[in-house]
Amino acid sequence: xxxxxxxxxxxxxxxxxxxxxxxxxxxxxxxxxxxxxxxxxxxxxxxxxxxxxxxxxxxxxxxxxxxxxxxxxxxxxxxxxxxxxxxxxxxxxxxxxxxxxxxxxxxxxxxxxx
Amino acid sequence: xxxxxxxxxxxxxxxxxxxxxxxxxxxxxxxxxxxxxxxxxxxxxxxxxxxxxxxxxxxxxxxxxxxxxxxxxxxxxxxxxxxxxxxxxxxxxxxxxxxxxxxxxxxxx
Numbered sequence: 001x002x003x004x005x006x007x008x009x010x011x012x013x014x015x016x017x018x019x020x021x022x023x024x025x026x027x028x029x030x031x032x033x034x035x036x037x038x039x040x041x042x043x044x045x046x047x048x049x050x051x052x053x054x055x056x057x058x059x060x061x062x063x064x065x066x067x068x069x070x071x072x073x074x075x076x077x078x079x080x081x082x083x084x085x086x087x088x089x090x091x092x093x094x095x096x097x098x099x100x101x102x103x104x105x106x107x108x109x110x111x112x113x114x
Numbered sequence: 115x116x117x118x119x120x121x122x123x124x125x126x127x128x129x130x131x132x133x134x135x136x137x138x139x140x141x142x143x144x145x146x147x148x149x150x151x152x153x154x155x156x157x158x159x160x161x162x163x164x165x166x167x168x169x170x171x172x173x174x175x176x177x178x179x180x181x182x183x184x185x186x187x188x189x190x191x192x193x194x195x196x197x198x199x200x201x202x203x204x205x206x207x208x209x210x211x212x213x214x215x216x217x218x219x220x221x222x223x
Contacts, residue, residue, distance in 0.1 A: 033211070043150075043158060043203060043213040056210040058115075091157050102148065103211065105157035 002026045004106035023075045023092030033093040116141040120214025137204035138186040144206040
């Protein structure tokens with residue numbers, strides 16, 4: 001069964017450094033998402049991406065964040081200057097062609113900012 | 115924007131009993147309501163979903179009900195088993211998906 005993959009599984013970085021989290025969505029999917037889950041808290045929506053542009057973003061997704069689909073397969077989340085409070089699990093998700101269908105989640109990247 | 119409230123935050127039941135988790139949402143435009151199960155160290159996995167044109171949906175031991183007028187929906191798990199122990203999240207979606215805070219379900223053998 002096709003699945004969403006994410007790399008790395010765990011990223012440790014120092015405060016102020018830039019990080020790029022990578023996702024490979026399911027190949028025929030058209031909508032792509034990033035979510036964040038701080039340890040022990042709820043999953044929070046960050047951003048959705050369709051047709052090579054951001055379609056929705058939350059209040060969390062400030063100027064420090066950016067997303068890109070640099071080629072036909074990868075979908076990346078960049079944090080320009082990480083802060084301690086950016087430490088969380090980051091999940092990528094994708095879905096085929098209808099906003100009202102199941103989103104397929106990747107296994108997540110654990111980001112630790114020290 | 116959408117705000118999703120979920121209760122209870124923790125739920126402990128005996129194996130074989132039923133478990134009920136409830137959620138409310140604020141945006142009447144939301145039209146898709148999935149439930150996710152999250153096990154330790156893993157991403158959320160969809161277990162059941164319901165769309166706004168349906169009031170109830172069942173899949174084996176799992177059922178979801180939706181009351182659009184009251185803007186609430188519930189997850190029902192019958193004949194619970196220890197492997198049902200996990201964190202469960204409800205979500206509501208219109209243009210983006212907002213999650214509830216999660217319910218940690220523990221099923222005691």
